[in-house]
Amino acid sequence: MGFSEADIGAILLTLRLATTVTILLLLFGAPLAWWLARTSSRFKGPIGALIALPLVLPPTVLGFYLLLALGPNGPIGQFTQSLGLGTFAFSYSGLVIGSIFYSLPFVVQPLQNAFDAVGERPLEVAATLGAGPVDRFFSIALPLAKPGFFTAAVLGFAHTVGEFGVVLMIGGNIPGETRVVSVQIYDHVEALAYDQANQLALLMVVFSFLILLSVYGMQKKSHRQVLRFSQ
Amino acid sequence: MSMDYKKFSRRVLCLALLMPVSTVAAELTVAVAxxxxxxxxxxxxxxxxxxxxxxxxxxxxxxxxxAQISNGAPFDLFFSADQEKPQELIENGLAIDDSLFTYALGGLVLWSRDEQLIQSSPAVLSSNQFSRLSIANARHAPYGIAAEEVLSNLNLLANLQSKLVRGENIAQTFQFVFTGNAELGFVAKSQVYQDDILISGSAWQVTEDLYSPIRQDAVLLQRASTNDAALAFLAFVRSSRGRSIIRSYGYVVGD
Structure with a gap:
């Protein structure tokens, strides 16, 4: 097994992208999941549904709309241009934006389930002992929801690694910038380089299996379903 | 239950009797670049x-x-964008040798949606008026190979490397330019010309001495060797009417 320089470049880029996206999603996703778990607002349903959309939409739909939105005439494109940043399609930043939308439910839902499972009681007890809302979040909810954070991080990471349709639509296949492993595999197949495609594809299978094994192993330990795709 | 079945089978029989005795109509599936x-x-x-x-x-x-045909895809005809793939299918016993022919020679066009950007010449390529140039992936797309050939003949390939974005095929290459995400790109003439008139934007028809001809071959696939519909369609494509249709989209067709 020998990976070419281009293959290794694609692997490193994919890992960098997945890491960046996972960190950002945990930062943004945690408050969002916390709100969804605790609120009784009438917006809870619509916002939950909006977040879950990438689970059911074909990636081409997301990719196509992102391509239009990121373009010079799209809303995101006009915004980034007005900031003097140019447009984001065909760039690493563009991929980060796309992947955040794409992997959002895989991070928010396990976190929301974990916060749900914490329940009201420990928080109420903390409140009667004089803990403020911020203190309650950081010293009660966060530690109790730790397994949820683990699942969210692993799934968000793995899902971003497995991303293809969105990247194909907005990536433009630039080495070191947007050519991730899944696109590289596609290219190998298109170029009839089946041996190289096979090597990388096999790597993806093994990697994905190990990731899922770690999540299910964790679930068994905590006797609780952490992966759930509904309200 | 048995009554329903009887009624049903009578209906089917009636329907069957209404059908012509021998059906001349057939369906064919064509894989098209x-x-x-x-x-x-x-x-x-x-x-x-x-x-x-x-x-x-x-x-x-x-x-x-x-890849799909090699793995048993149900196609009857294959209109490739190159010559190598139909040839290899023949060598692998998946396509019929004497059906092979060049149905079109593709034309390459530098195209932009902006009507002012391209002045019917490659001059814009050495300017700073754009940040992204869309081309098809030269690793496997014939129009991408031609585009890189043009850039290297113009001594611009190295300079423009950082501005290149690559479409997986010529349709996506066009899409990148059409959505404005790339200001210009090398697309197929058939995508932007109709009856030799530019449909929109601005363009430069790349002169033929700058790239090797994009010969596109079609071939009858093994499973369709006795498919009348497939043979009839091939004959139509090769007829003078068929050739003039192909020409009207900007391809060169041999006589």
């Missing part, structure tokens, strides 16, 4: 109008079709 999308639709439409047959068109990249 994406650059040839528009003319293929037109050819199929006219062919269907003058025959009993039904044509199902599938569009995509030649490389993917090659």
């Amino acid at each position: 994406s650059n040839f999308t528009a003319p293929a639709k037109y050819l199929a439409e006219e062919f269907e109008a003058q025959s009993e047959h039904q044509v199902r068109l599938v569009f995509g990249s030649s490389g993917r079709f090659f």
Whole structure:
């Protein structure tokens, strides 16, 4: 097994992208999941549904709309241009934006389930002992929801690694910038380089299996379903 | 239950009796390289109008079709964007040797949606008026190979490397320019010209001495060797009417 320089470049880029996206999603996703778990607002349903959309939409739909939105005439494109940043399609930043939308439910839902499972009681007890809302979040909810954070991080990471349709639509296949492993595999197949495609594809299978094994192993330990795709 | 079944089978029998005794109409499925999308639709439409047959068109990249055909995809004809893939299918015993022919020579065009950007010359390529140039992936797309050839003949390939974005096939290459995400790109003439008139934007028709001809071959696949509809469609594509349709989309067709 020998990976070419281009293959290794694609692997490193994919890992960098997945890491960046996972960190950002945990930062943004945690408050969002916390709100969804605790609120009784009438917006809870619509916002939950909006977040879950990438689970059911074909990636081409997301990719196509992102391509239009990121373009010079799209809303995101006009915004980034007005900031003097140019447009984001065909760039690493563009991929980060796309992947955040794409992997959002895989991070928010396990976190929301974990916060749900914490329940009201420990928080109420903390409140009667004089803990403020911020203190309650950081010293009660966060530690109790730790397994949820683990699942969210692993799934968000793995899902971003497995991303293809969105990247194909907005990536433009630039080495070191947007050519991730899944696109590289596609290219190998298109170029009839089946041996190289096979090597990388096999790597993806093994990697994905190990990731899922770690999540299910964790679930068994905590006797609780952490992966759930509904309200 | 048995009554229902009887009633049902009587209906089926009635329907069967209404059908013509021997059906001349057949259906064929054609795998078409994406650059040839528009003319293929037109050819199929006219062919269907003058025959009993039904044509199902599938569009995509030649490389993917090659992989699918090698793994038993139910296609009858293959209109590739190059010559290598049909040839290799013949060598692998999956296509019929004497059916092979060049149905079109593709034309390469530098195109932008901006009507002012391209002044019917490659001058814009050495300017700073753009940040992204879209080309098809030269690793497997014939139009991408031609585009890189043009850039290297103009001594611009190294300079423009950081501005290149690559479409997986010529359809996506066009899409990048059409959505404005790339200011310009090397696309197929058939995508932006109709009857030798530019449909929109601005363009430069790349002169033929700057790239090797993009010969596109079609071949009858093994499973369709006795499919009348497939043979009839091939004959139509090679007829003078078929050739003039192909020409009207900016391809060069041999006589």
